[in-house]
Amino acid sequence: MKRILPFLAALAIAAPASTAWGAAPDLAKMSPSDLAAFMLPFPKGGELHNHLGGSTPAEDLLAWAVEDGLCVDTAELAFRASCASDGVKPAAAYAADEALRSALIDSLTVRHPGFRDRSGHDQFFTSFARRRMLPKRDGDALAEVLDGLARQNTFYAELMVTPQIVASRGLGAQVGWKGDPAATRAALSEAGLEKLVPAIVSDTDAFERRAREVMACGNLQAHPGCQVTVRYLFQAIRQGPPEQTMAQLQLGVATVAADKRWVGLQLVAPEDSADAVKYYDVHMRIVAELTDKGAKVPVALHAGELTAKLVPTRELSHHVADAVRIAGARRIGHGTDLPQEADADALAAEMAAKGVLVEVNILSNAAILEVKPEDHPYAWLRKKGVPASLSTDDAGITRTELSHDYAAAVRNGATYDDLKTAARNGIAFSFLTGEGLWLDPNVYRKPAAACAGQIGAETPKGSCADLVARSDKAREQWRHERLLKAFEAQASKAM
Numbered sequence: 321m322k323r324i325l326p327f328l329a330a331l332a333i334a335a336p337a338s339t340a341w342g343a344a345p346d347l348a349k350m351s352p353s354d355l356a357a358f359m360l361p362f363p364k365g366g367e368l369h370n371h372l373g374g375s376t377p378a379e380d381l382l383a384w385a386v387e388d389g390l391c392v393d394t395a396e397l398a399f400r401a402s403c404a405s406d407g408v409k410p411a412a413a414y415a416a417d418e419a420l421r422s423a424l425i426d427s428l429t430v431r432h433p434g435f436r437d438r439s440g441h442d443q444f445f446t447s448f449a450r451r452r453m454l455p456k457r458d459g460d461a462l463a464e465v466l467d468g469l470a471r472q473n474t475f476y477a478e479l480m481v482t483p484q485i486v487a488s489r490g491l492g493a494q495v496g497w498k499g500d501p502a503a504t505r506a507a508l509s510e511a512g513l514e515k516l517v518p519a520i521v522s523d524t525d526a527f528e529r530r531a532r533e534v535m536a537c538g539n540l541q542a543h544p545g546c547q548v549t550v551r552y553l554f555q556a557i558r559q560g561p562p563e564q565t566m567a568q569l570q571l572g573v574a575t576v577a578a579d580k581r582w583v584g585l586q587l588v589a590p591e592d593s594a595d596a597v598k599y600y601d602v603h604m605r606i607v608a609e610l611t612d613k614g615a616k617v618p619v620a621l622h623a624g625e626l627t628a629k630l631v632p633t634r635e636l637s638h639h640v641a642d643a644v645r646i647a648g649a650r651r652i653g654h655g656t657d658l659p660q661e662a663d664a665d666a667l668a669a670e671m672a673a674k675g676v677l678v679e680v681n682i683l684s685n686a687a688i689l690e691v692k693p694e695d696h697p698y699a700w701l702r703k704k705g706v707p708a709s710l711s712t713d714d715a716g717i718t719r720t721e722l723s724h725d726y727a728a729a730v731r732n733g734a735t736y737d738d739l740k741t742a743a744r745n746g747i748a749f750s751f752l753t754g755e756g757l758w759l760d761p762n763v764y765r766k767p768a769a770a771c772a773g774q775i776g777a778e779t780p781k782g783s784c785a786d787l788v789a790r791s792d793k794a795r796e797q798w799r800h801e802r803l804l805k806a807f808e809a810q811a812s813k814a815m
């Protein structure tokens with residue numbers, strides 16, 4: 321909590337003079353600097369939408385590339401594992417020359433608008449291929465994310481990762497499409513798809529071991545990131561033939577069943593790309609078949625990360641609805657087109673009633689979709705009572721962090737109480753197992769009976785202690801409420 325002090329002055333200016341914390345500070349009246357200082361230590365609960373492959377700052381990638389002896393393709397400004405071909409230079413040459421280094425960082429991020437005459441969308445989605453590191457760096461990337469969240473007083477993350485992509489998609493290609501999801505599923509199992517699970521478990525062990533080593537966990541110099549609880553979402557690529565996407569998803573289902581660290585599925589890649597549009601309906605039916613409409617395995621899906629610039633308007637009418645109603649998604653990534661979907665009011669009411677959350681990515685949408693924070697439908701979602709959380713998406717490419725998304729939400733009209741709800745939603749709607757600390761997620765007035773009157777206390781007592789001990793979700797919520805109480809206590813002193 322050391323970092324709390326700098327924003328106290330900001331609060332003293334912005335908060336109504338004579339109030340207790342009950343009248344929270346008016347964030348809209350804060351200057352950008354005051355808001356930045358306020359948002360960094362504000363406990364943000366959990367980050368539910370973060371792709372490990374897009375999270376790393378370009379500077380870290382360059383440093384790892386130098387250590388690992390990688391090269392840079394001088395025309396593409398992309399990392400290459402091999403230095404044998406023409407047109408490459410050692411990464412070390414890029415680290416040693418400011419002009420080269422700067423151009424490379426431009427290539428790996430969206431910081432330079434119009435770079436290579438690409439739109440934000442194209443620059444963003446093509447950068448993944450230019451950022452490729454050796455697989456052994458997954459643990460380094462994980463450590464960077466966890467330390468970054470801890471630095472922002474946030475201690476839960478669900479990260480999207482793509483394990484065993486070559487083997488699983490290869491098997492999908494070998495088996496082919498058998499006419500419908502059920503028959504294809506049987507053929508993939510017959511071909512031995514689920515036998516890839518042990519390799520994923522050992523890959524997970526390896527990258528977690530490396531992350532703990534980088535963060536010096538268990539030593540006196542342990543980084544704050546060691547305190548962050550992390551789970552993984554198995555992401556499948558929605559491009560290529562559907563049997564290849566299905567092989568990934570089916571392996572994801574088996575992985576979630578086998579390893580507690582893996583908690584759900586995701587479907588990724590540009591939603592406006594040709595295959596994503598062509599197979600959208602097939603993908604929804606595949607997810608429904610594999611997960612029993614989300615009943616068997618938790619499902620979060622990218623849906624509605626679209627605008628009329630990217631797709632024919634008819635495509636804006638049904639992606640979120642299909643993800644919820646056909647695939648059984650419990651969470652929607654982005655949902656930016658939701659107000660433009662057919663009968664959007666009814667869809668929003670259904671999501672509010674079912675508790676389907678939207679993972680809102682304000683700054684990613686600004687960079688990729690050119691939707692300004694003040695125009696983002698997050699305001700509409702709040703008005704309609706649709707649960708929402710805030711997340712970064714790909715902070716290494718957008719060159720942002722979670723606290724920036726929280727600050728941007730204020731430009732969207734979000735109040736302190738809205739942000740408190742978004743942060744609590746980041747744990748309540750996570751795929752952590754166990755009973756929650758709250759009976760009314762997205763409202764947060766009714767604690768679980770066992771914990772009534774205790775929330776925010778130092779240590780849970782009696783049956784509340786039992787609940788916190790047996791439930792992963794309640795444990796993270798308990799920790800968040802303590803952090804929140806400490807944050808508000810510090811802040812109220814400044815008023």
Ligand SMILES: [Zn+2]
Nearest residue numbers: 371622653713
């Ligand atoms: Zn995403």
